[in-house]
Amino acid sequence: MITAGIDMGSRTVKVVFIEELKVDGAPQLKWGVKGKHIMFPDELDADQAADKAFEDALKGAGITRDQVKKVVATGAGRKQVKFATSDVTEVGAGARGAVFMCPTAKTVVDVGAEEGRGVKANAEGKVVDFAGNEKCAAGAGAFAESMSRALQLSLKDFGEASLRSDKTIPMNAQCTVFAESEVVSLIHSATPKEDIAKAVLDAVASRVCAMVRRVGIEDEVILIGGMVHNPGFVQSLKVALGVDKVLLPDMPEYISALGAALIAAENNA
Amino acid sequence: MIANYGYKDGSGEFYISIDTDKCTSCPVEHACLTGCPKGMFEIITDDYDDVVAAVKQSFRRSLAFDCSDCKPVGGYTSLPCTTACTPGAIKHSW
Incomplete structure (x- = not known):
C-alpha cells in the first residue's frame, strides 16, 4: 500500500510517498520512503502548486495516482489541497515524522520558512505539548x-x-x-x-x-x-x-510531509 | 496534550495554554465558549480526533490586547475563561 503526505509550506511544497515494507525479522521497518519531491512554486495559486507538485512527485516516483490509497495534507496551506483525503496540523505531522526518523527523540524543534515551533512528543510520535x-x-x-x-x-x-x-x-x-x-x-x-x-x-x-x-x-x-x-x-x-547534541535527520525539509504520509498509512491500516 | 497558543514579543510572553486532555471529557459543556466575553475560544477536532477547545486563529496574534480587559486593570479579579473552565484546562502565561 502506498500513501502520500503533502506539506504545503509558505515557500515550498513537499510531497512524500511511503509504502508498506515486508522485511522478515525486522518488524519495526514497517514503512519505507517510495519517493519525495520538493517544488518552489513560481506562482501564487496554491491549488495549482499542490496539483503540479503532486503530479511531478508521481512521475519522479514512477507511480500513478490510482496506486496512492490516501493523501494527507499538512502545512500552512493544507486546507487548499483539494485532492487530500484529510489534513493534519504541521505540529502533529512534524512530531510523527521526527519520531519515525529518530525514535529516541522527545523534543522536536521545527524551524521552517514561516514559523518556528517547539514540540514535545511521546514514543509514538504523538504531541504532548507544543508552542x-x-x-x-x-x-x-x-x-x-x-x-x-x-x-x-x-x-x-x-x-x-x-x-x-x-x-x-x-x-x-x-x-x-x-x-x-x-x-x-x-x-x-x-x-x-x-x-x-x-x-x-x-x-x-x-x-x-x-x-x-x-x-x-x-x-x-x-x-x-x-x-x-x-x-x-x-x-x-x-x-x-544548552545541549551537546541536536539530532539532524536525513531529508529534514520533508519530515512533516513524511509524518502526514505516516498518519495516512496508520489511519488506513 | 498541552497546546500553547500565542507568541513572545518585545513586551513579553503571551500564551494561553489549554490542557486538551481535560477538554475531551468536559463536564461543563465547553463553558469557555460563553465564558470569554470576546468569544476567543472554539471547539475543534484535533489531529487525534479528540474534540477540544482552541483559541481562534484570529486572536492568536493579539492576545496581549484582547485579554487586557479581563485582567485586573479591567476590573476583574479572576479571568472569566479560567473561572468558567472548572476542570482547570485553561491557563494564561501572564
Whole structure:
C-alpha cells in the first residue's frame, strides 16, 4: 500500500510517498520512503502548486495516482489541497515524522520558512505539548533569509560565515523589520559579515529556544525543517538550548510531509 | 496534550495554554465558549480526533490586547475563561 503526505509550506511544497515494507525479522521497518519531491512554486495559486507538485512527485516516483490509497495534507496551506483525503496540523505531522526518523527523540524543534515551533512528543510520535510563535517571522527561516540578503550573502555562505565568528553581538530588535535596520547599522559600523551572520542566527536560535523552553527540553532534541541546512543556526541552537547534541535527520525539509504520509498509512491500516 | 497558543514579543510572553486532555471529557459543556466575553475560544477536532477547545486563529496574534480587559486593570479579579473552565484546562502565561 502506498500513501502520500503533502506539506504545503509558505515557500515550498513537499510531497512524500511511503509504502508498506515486508522485511522478515525486522518488524519495526514497517514503512519505507517510495519517493519525495520538493517544488518552489513560481506562482501564487496554491491549488495549482499542490496539483503540479503532486503530479511531478508521481512521475519522479514512477507511480500513478490510482496506486496512492490516501493523501494527507499538512502545512500552512493544507486546507487548499483539494485532492487530500484529510489534513493534519504541521505540529502533529512534524512530531510523527521526527519520531519515525529518530525514535529516541522527545523534543522536536521545527524551524521552517514561516514559523518556528517547539514540540514535545511521546514514543509514538504523538504531541504532548507544543508552542509556536503565531505573531512574527523573527524566529523562522524567512528572517534568516531576509538578513542574508541584507548581507549580500547566499544562504549557504551565510550559515558557514557565522561559524567563523566567535563574537557575541546581541540583536535587540524582536521584529524582522527592526532587526534589518539593526543589521544595516552593524554593516555601517564595519562589523565583519561573519559576526553579523552569527548575531542574526543567535537571535533566531534564542527566539526558537524560548518556545522550546515553554514545552521543556527533554533528551534527545531533533531539529527538522529547512534550517537544518544552515550549520551556523544548528550551532547557535545547541548553545541556546544548552545541549551537546541536536539530532539532524536525513531529508529534514520533508519530515512533516513524511509524518502526514505516516498518519495516512496508520489511519488506513 | 498541552497546546500553547500565542507568541513572545518585545513586551513579553503571551500564551494561553489549554490542557486538551481535560477538554475531551468536559463536564461543563465547553463553558469557555460563553465564558470569554470576546468569544476567543472554539471547539475543534484535533489531529487525534479528540474534540477540544482552541483559541481562534484570529486572536492568536493579539492576545496581549484582547485579554487586557479581563485582567485586573479591567476590573476583574479572576479571568472569566479560567473561572468558567472548572476542570482547570485553561491557563494564561501572564
